[in-house]
Amino acid sequence: MKPIQFYTIKSSGGLKVEISNLGAKITKLLVANRKGEVKDVVLGFRSAEEWRTKETYFNAICGRVANRIKEGVFELDGQTYHLPINNGPNSLHGGIEGFNAKIWEVVEQSLFEIKLHYRSKDGEEGYPGNLDVWVTYTATKDNTLRIHYEAKTDAPTLVAMTNHAYFNLAGEDSGRVDDHVLQVFADKFTPFDENTCPTGEIQSVEGTPMDLRQPVRLGERMSDPFFATWRGLDNNWCLCDADAPKELRHAATLEADGRIMECWTTMKGLQVYTGNWIEQNEGKNGTMYDIQHAVCLEAQNWPDSVHHDDFPDVVLRPGDKLDEITEYRFK
Numbered sequence: 001m002k003p004i005q006f007y008t009i010k011s012s013g014g015l016k017v018e019i020s021n022l023g024a025k026i027t028k029l030l031v032a033n034r035k036g037e038v039k040d041v042v043l044g045f046r047s048a049e050e051w052r053t054k055e056t057y058f059n060a061i062c063g064r065v066a067n068r069i070k071e072g073v074f075e076l077d078g079q080t081y082h083l084p085i086n087n088g089p090n091s092l093h094g095g096i097e098g099f100n101a102k103i104w105e106v107v108e109q110s111l112f113e114i115k116l117h118y119r120s121k122d123g124e125e126g127y128p129g130n131l132d133v134w135v136t137y138t139a140t141k142d143n144t145l146r147i148h149y150e151a152k153t154d155a156p157t158l159v160a161m162t163n164h165a166y167f168n169l170a171g172e173d174s175g176r177v178d179d180h181v182l183q184v185f186a187d188k189f190t191p192f193d194e195n196t197c198p199t200g201e202i203q204s205v206e207g208t209p210m211d212l213r214q215p216v217r218l219g220e221r222m223s224d225p226f227f228a229t230w231r232g233l234d235n236n237w238c239l240c241d242a243d244a245p246k247e248l249r250h251a252a253t254l255e256a257d258g259r260i261m262e263c264w265t266t267m268k269g270l271q272v273y274t275g276n277w278i279e280q281n282e283g284k285n286g287t288m289y290d291i292q293h294a295v296c297l298e299a300q301n302w303p304d305s306v307h308h309d310d311f312p313d314v315v316l317r318p319g320d321k322l323d324e325i326t327e328y329r330f331k
Contacts, residue, residue: 002103004048009112011139014038015330022051023060023100024116024135026165029145031330033258039171041259043275043294044284052101055281055289057164060100061135062093064120064127065314066162067236067271067303070197074306076128076315077156083126088195095125099133099161113138122155129155131316143330151322159322160301160314162267166275166294169256173287177274177295178219180256184212184270185249186237190302190311196230198304198311202238210235215253222274222292232274232292236303240268242312248325252297260331265299266324268312272297299326 006027010016018028029042042059045051051058072083072091083091093100104116115136122130136148151159168174189210190198205211209226222232239251251263251270263270275294283289305311316322 004052004103007106007109007114009110009114009137009139011112011143012141013143015139015143015145017137017139017145019114019116019137020051021104021106021116022048023056023102024104024118025051025061025100026059026137026145026163027051029165031143031259035258037258040284041167041169041172043166043168043172043289046284055278057093057100059163059165061161062164063099063133063159063161064094064125064131065158065160065306066093066164066298066300067160068092068197070195070304070307072126074158076158076306079128081126081128090195090197093164098125100164104135107134112140127157129153129157131157131159133159133161135161145328147326149322149324149326151316153316154318156315156317158306158314159316160305161324162271162298162300163326164296164298165328166296167254167261168294169254169259169261171257172283173285174257175287176219176292177256178217178222178292180218180254180295181215182212182218182221182252182254182272182295183215184237184252184272186239186251186270187213188238190236190238192235192303196234198236198302198308200308202310205237210237212237215255218274218295231276234273234276235271237270237272238268238302239265239270242268242302242310244268248327251299254295254297262329262331263297263299263326264329265326267299267301267326269300269302270297271300271303
């Protein structure tokens with residue numbers, strides 16, 4: 001196994017980001033609040049070995065396909081493919097060893113930017129085609145962390161990546177996120193079944209606990225019976241229609257401790273997850289991370305899209321290129 005390494009990029013505005021070649025993970029994200037107090041706002045660990053073995057999705061690139069594929073099976077061009085099952089009856093975040101567990105190659109680096117590449121070989125985790133993926137992290141002068149996703153394939157395949165950053169804007173060691181205020185700019189969501197896979201419906205948020213169009217204190221919303229079975233939020237919001245043109249959209253705003261973070265993305269969905277299954281994990285500074293100590297704003301395409309014709313298309317074909325952007329803008 002190639003050595004796990006860590007690289008730092010930073011902006012003239014003060015944003016400082018540490019990236020690992022393991023899973024292309026964001027291992028530190030240092031941001032000042034309105035008082036000028038700088039804190040690391042992503043959860044994580046102290047050693048390379050801990051990053052490899054504990055909470056392996058923390059702040060990683062997930063793929064080939066982020067989120068769930070129902071029963072780990074799909075059909076493409078008349079052929080059926082079977083994927084590893086690693087989340088109830090489903091395949092989650094690319095399988096047993098998705099992109100989050102791979103050592104990526106650093107192909108470009110500057111003071112403010114780093115570009116990483118990974119080649120996923122034909123048949124890896126059950127997916128067809130040799131797939132080349134690139135992820136570029138840029139720390140801009142206006143304190144934005146931009147993530148640029150690119151991919152090409154030599155055979156038809158599925159690809160829909162995300163970054164699974166675990167944010168706590170009060171600082172990674174500050175405990176529960178009850179006082180975080182969240183707003184999601186979406187009118188619709190995809191209801192899911194008992195195994196957290198979409199039913200295929202696209203439902204209005206109007207009159208439901210999924211309506212976050214106005215800012216909501218997370219402590220109030222996470223306790224709603226609607227979310228109780230899953231110990232908090234773990235749901236997909238539709239940022240636009242499945243066939244809407246690609247553009248950079250304001251997906252959500254998260255605020256706590258004098259820090260405001262806006263999520264903008266070209267992707268059509270946003271999975272909000274409140275760290276519902278983090279249980280007694282010792283973090284960077286010896287703090288014990290636990291349930292609801294973080295908020296993930298996973299910009300992605302909708303879960304299980306391959307099984308629903310009216311969901312966003314996640315098929316990539318030879319000659320085409322995946323090209324998506326997500327930005328976390330700090331104010």
